[in-house]
Amino acid sequence: MPQPVSILSLATASPPHQLPQAEVAAVARGLFQHVFPQYDRMAKVFDTAGVRTRQAAMPMDWYLTPRSWPERTEAYLQGATELFVAAASKALDEASLTGGEVDIIVTVSSTGVATPSLEARAMGRLGFRPDAARIPVFGLGCAGGATGLGLAARLARSSPGAVVLLVIVELCTLAFRMADLTKADIVATALFGDGAAACVLKCGEGGFAVVEASAEHTWPDTLDIMGWRVDPEGLGVIFARAIPPFARAELRPAMTSMLAGAGLCLDQVDRFVCHPGGMKVIEAIEAALSITQGGLDHERAVLAQHGNMSAPTVLFVLDRARRVGLAERSVVTALGPGFTASAVSLKRAA
Incomplete structure (x- = not known):
């Protein structure tokens, strides 16, 4: 009978810049009303989305300048790495572990491209061992939290005694754009925020x-x-x-x-x-x-x-x-x- 896999800790982290929904709606109206013919009909999504505020990796003004893919990627690499370190540090602290005790690192992120991946960029700051297994996962989108948790649990179950650190980081706001608008872009502007979460899993008893x-x-x-x-x-x-x-x-x-x-x-x-x-x-x-x-x-x-x-x-x-x-x-x-x-x-x- 395989040992149970326990979630020893769970932590979340948010970037520093607050985006109140009312402020985002006002800015969006100024940007989109004259370039998107159906904007007035779409604008109600800011009221019905269920969002009062969210957090973003960059300040509001940053998004108001057209950005190239290299600029967005640079913002992703900086912001996502900071969130990775923040969430992982909190999860390890709650589990009373250090980065050097982590055997397997699962990183889930689909909102930017990082090669080397985020856990490698955070390796020195978190003290990961050189022989820690790194498993970056891309493309899961919104399902990545649940799928990543399931994957981390399967890895812990197949490696009894191993400490598995799962870190999930997304900077959805970097997809904001002002040109070639679609209805989906306006919905995304009303909904998306940035954040990260991390868990520590291991076979055996403990945790919540x-x-x-x-x-x-x-x-x-x-x-x-x-x-x-x-x-x-x-x-x-x-x-x-x-x-x-x-x-x-x-x-x-x-x-x-x-x-x-x-x-x-x-x-x-x-x-x-x-x-x-x-x-x-x-x-x-x-x-x-x-x-x-x-x-x-x-x-x-x-x-x-x-x-x-x-x-x-x-x-x-x-x-x-x-x-x-x-x-x-x-x-x-x-x-x-x-x-x-x-x-x-x-x-x-x-």
């Missing part, structure tokens, strides 16, 4: 939760729902199909299938811990999984305070949930490009 199982479900012929487009400015968001109605119709059977693989059913889940992609996505998940309307309260609170930070957002929700008291069995879940659902079942530590 035990990972029971993880699973993914990718729907065929759904590549167009969500992703990045690449152009001379960098990475631009794609929302080619509406995500809320898709989630409302398709998430329940996918979740039922994922849970069945672990010998579980929906009725055995005490709390779903969900990635809050936006207010309409939250409402669609509640409907799909028969959660009382308004039941995803932690999700709404994180969205309001931080916006949609892509992959780390669901771990912000998990951190909030565990601080008020984790349910006996929780399922961490997120939707992302692919189009994919990811789920990780957790049992509260004894």
Whole structure:
């Protein structure tokens, strides 16, 4: 019988620049109203997105100058490395460990390109050993928090005694653009924020939760729902199909299938811990999984305070949930490009 994998710690980190939603909406109107014919009809998204403020790696003025891909990449490398160090340091401190005790580092990020990857750039500052295994993961998008947690747990289970550090960093605001606008760009401007989260996992007892199982479900012929487009400015968001109605119709059977693989059913889940992609996505998940309307309260609170930070957002929700008291069995879940659902079942530590 394999040893249980415990989550020893969980930490979050946010960049320093606050972007109040009212201020972002006012700036967006000044920039977009005269160049995007449907802007007045689209502008209500700033009121309905469920975001009150979010944090960004760069100050507001930085985004108001057209930026090339090299400029965005430089901002990503600096900002993402700082967030990596901040989140990882807090997670290691909570686990009473040092960087030198980490055996495997899993880095999840899809909002910039870093080669060498972020854990290598942070290696000296965190004191990682030269023989630590480095596993950078790109392309998971919003599903990266749940998928990354599942991957880190599988690595810990397959390497008993190893300390696995999972760090998830996304700088979604760097996708902001002023030219060649699409509806998706305006939605992204109303939703996206930056942030990072980190966990330490290891086989054995301890921590606040035990990972029971993880699973993914990718729907065929759904590549167009969500992703990045690449152009001379960098990475631009794609929302080619509406995500809320898709989630409302398709998430329940996918979740039922994922849970069945672990010998579980929906009725055995005490709390779903969900990635809050936006207010309409939250409402669609509640409907799909028969959660009382308004039941995803932690999700709404994180969205309001931080916006949609892509992959780390669901771990912000998990951190909030565990601080008020984790349910006996929780399922961490997120939707992302692919189009994919990811789920990780957790049992509260004894």
